[in-house]
Amino acid sequence: MAEEGSVHVSNKQVFLKDYITGYLEESDMCVKTDNTVHLKLPEGSNGVVVKNLYLSVDPYMRLLMQKFDTHGIFSHFALNSPVRGYGVARICESGDPNFKKGDLIWGTTGWEEYSVLTSTDDHFKIEHTDVPLSYYTGILGMPGIAAYYGFELCSAKKGETVFVSSACGGVGQLVGQFAKSAGCYVVGSAGSDEKVNLLKSKLGFDEAFNYKEESDLDAALKRYFPEGIDVYFDNVGGQMLDAVVLNMKYMGRIALCGMISQYNNIDSREGTHNLISAIFKAVRIEGVQVHRYYPLYPKFLEFILPLIREGKIAYVEDIVEGLENGPAALAGLLRGRNVGKHIIAVASE
Known part of the structure; x- marks a missing residue:
């Protein structure tokens, strides 16, 4: 015993x-x-x-x-x-x-x-x-907190354009739905046609694209955001972030939540070459550090639990x-x- x-x-x-x-x-x-x-x-x-x-x-x-x-x-x-x-x-x-x-x-x-x-x-x-x-x-743990408070950092307004990378992941799928609830036009990127279809059919994104099928990310973003991006929620970094900076609107906002594309090659990380555009466009870039928001967890639950129970958010x-x-x-x-x-x-x- x-x-x-x-x-x-x-x-x-x-x-x-x-x-x-x-x-x-x-x-x-x-x-x-x-x-x-x-x-x-x-x-x-x-x-x-x-x-x-x-x-x-x-x-x-x-x-x-x-x-x-x-x-x-x-x-x-x-x-x-x-x-x-x-x-x-x-x-x-x-x-x-x-x-x-x-x-x-x-x-x-x-x-x-x-x-x-x-x-x-x-x-x-x-x-x-x-x-x-x-x-x-x-949705009720770390990814949910990161999505909710990370998106709050972006101060998105009704009618603005929002782009989410790795949009079918644990964080991205929530950010897209929060953005839609705020009245934004939302586009997500993912790595397969199956994920793209899921983003549009179940998760409510206005548009989505398979980044692996795009030879020119800058051109792809211009196709979906001809007038530019107000808010970018970044989960991948690397070439996607570099292309997004070129397509941000004046006084746009970027939330850096993850950089999946860089995790396997830390010793030879890809550089971001277009950051000078962030100066010209007065773009605000801020990192999402989820631990900062743990004291606000009860407030987050008050917001998200009713949406889950009423079937108003998919996960x-x-x-x-x-x-x-x-x-x-x-x-x-x-x-x-x-x-x-x-x-x-x-x-x-």
């Missing part, structure tokens, strides 16, 4: 074999199972032991698999510890007075079946379970079953193989 404050389990885990350069391959990670794990909180700890239910597959994780300065926002993955990311979990044991055994939470956890979280800073108790728990890896998930499929899921995400928010279902609710 386990002593108080501890859990004896069999624990499947995903490890990074070594720090990498270039594209992430499934073989860069390995899955191990320890059948005799004793999970125990350190003496006096205010942490928790959790059973992970859903894990979020996010592009930023690639940055933590190499020696790259994240300016203290994230720390690199340790080679002898499980990969980390956002997830939904149920508490098995708690040393934190704010959480009790059986509570559901979301926040950073390990890519493993069970985790010991020595700190619960930036973890949130899940109070609303009348919506899918998996939503707390996406597309791409769920894979089993932690053993995690390495393939993350490697595939970075090649654009997911359709919607990519999630790993680890255990039943």
Whole structure:
């Protein structure tokens, strides 16, 4: 029998074999199972032991698999510890007075079946379970907060033009719908015809295009925005950002939320050559740092939960079953193989 404050389990885990350069391959990670794990909180700890239910597959994780300065926002993955990311979990044991055994939470956890979280800073108790728990890896979690407050930075007005890259991802699909609700004309880019059709048929974008079929991104943007772009929500960086700057309107706004195109080649990043246009056009460019908005999470829930319950917002998930499929899921995400928010279902609710 386990002593108080501890859990004896069999624990499947995903490890990074070594720090990498270039594209992430499934073989860069390995899955191990320890059948005799004793999970125990350190003496006096205010942490928790959790059973992970859903894990979020996010592009930023690639940055933590190499020696790259994240300016203290994230720390690199340790080679002898499980990969980390956002997830939904149920508490098995708690040393934190704010959480009790059986509570559901979301926040950073390990890519493993069970985790010991020595700190619960930036973890949130899940109070609303009348919506899918998996939503707390996406629309009700970090991506939702990034989309909502990142789009707020852009101060979009009715009638303005909005462009969203990686528009079918966990963040982009929400930004497009927020922009439509604000009365904007919205165009998204994605990496397949399937995603383009989804953006227009289910997610409400006015137009969308497959950037992989465009030999000239500048010309493509001029086709969809003949008078220019008021707001650009950037999830990819690189050549797309460079083309967008040329097509911004005077006093346009750009929110930098991600740069997926650059995560696999940090040592040889593409330069942005057209930034001088941002000076001439007085374009405002601001980074979206999601942690800044965590204190506003209750306000965000007040806004988004009614929309979900009333069916006024759509959210597309791409769920894979089993932690053993995690390495393939993350490697595939970075090649654009997911359709919607990519999630790993680890255990039943």
